[in-house]
Amino acid sequence: MPELPEVEVTRLGFAERIAGARILAVRAGKPLRWPLGIEPGALVGRQVLDVRRRGKYLLVDLDAGLLLMHLGMSGSLRFARDAGTAGAHDHFDLVTDLGTLRLNDPRRFGAVVFVEGESDSRAIKLLGGLGVEPLDALAFRADDFHAALRRRKAPIKQVLLGGDVVVGVGNIYASEALFAAGIRPTLPAARVSLPRATKLHAAVRATLARAVERGGSTLRDFSNIDGQNGHFQLEAKVYARAGQACLVCATPIRKILQGQRSTFYCPTCQK
DNA sequence: AAAAGCCCCTGGATGC
DNA sequence: TGCATCCAGGGGCTTT
Numbered sequence: 487m488p489e490l491p492e493v494e495v496t497r498l499g500f501a502e503r504i505a506g507a508r509i510l511a512v513r514a515g516k517p518l519r520w521p522l523g524i525e526p527g528a529l530v531g532r533q534v535l536d537v538r539r540r541g542k543y544l545l546v547d548l549d550a551g552l553l554l555m556h557l558g559m560s561g562s563l564r565f566a567r568d569a570g571t572a573g574a575h576d577h578f579d580l581v582t583d584l585g586t587l588r589l590n591d592p593r594r595f596g597a598v599v600f601v602e603g604e605s606d607s608r609a610i611k612l613l614g615g616l617g618v619e620p621l622d623a624l625a626f627r628a629d630d631f632h633a634a635l636r637r638r639k640a641p642i643k644q645v646l647l648g649g650d651v652v653v654g655v656g657n658i659y660a661s662e663a664l665f666a667a668g669i670r671p672t673l674p675a676a677r678v679s680l681p682r683a684t685k686l687h688a689a690v691r692a693t694l695a696r697a698v699e700r701g702g703s704t705l706r707d708f709s710n711i712d713g714q715n716g717h718f719q720l721e722a723k724v725y726a727r728a729g730q731a732c733l734v735c736a737t738p739i740r741k742i743l744q745g746q747r748s749t750f751y752c753p754t755c756q757k
Numbered sequence: 758a759a760a761a762g763c764c765c766c767t768g769g770a771t772g773c
Numbered sequence: 774t775g776c777a778t779c780c781a782g783g784g785g786c787t788t789t
Binding site for chain 1: 758759760761762763765766767768
Binding site: 492542556557596611612648649656657658703747 | 780784785
């Protein structure tokens, strides 16, 4: 569900609104992927400073410690003055004097984890292995990207998805970026030439940046911070289009399985 | 070190 | 209408 663009759109939607808020109460519903790691009551009285993003994690900075939030496959966050009654899938509320930040996550693959700091062992375990930020032009460079790919024999789609070379590229945008770059998803990463890696580098950046501009994709569960759903149509050229005509050459789009995840591509446009 | 599988969980779509 | 089956945007952990 939420890939980098959806997480970033979520962050942009409430970061400024929650900055400076004082925590009044914390409510934990059903267990999420991991335990919170602190007595909820111990957060009361702390202040929210700002909200950052690393890969698909949101980092909610407090005046003491921070919350790592992950939306998993089906999570979405809302921030509202009056949150109303919690529903069956509302599993975490951060009640502040400026509004309530609420995580809704039917599948509960998401998480909220408190850590004292980014050098906390729990933070390192979750964030330490992450690759570079694709939208950070200084960190994400075509020649470094190509060098990293040369060390990997796995199919390029799975390396993109892995998150240890570059973060944030999920199952939808991996297929879309590879289509934009004209690269077959099954091609071993090490066999992507420098010119083609350069093209893919640009395609990843453009695909993600465009999605952020458009407010993210809404397929199933994702909705933005105000709960709006379906406003943002995914402009997918290959994702979920199996059997349909390629928008460039009319060849039927193919669907294959790679590491238990579906991949879509055009057999004519992608070599 | 890297790659491949497994698994967490619920709900919606599809097929009989 | 009811029930079984399959599928879903992630990613940490364990095993090769």
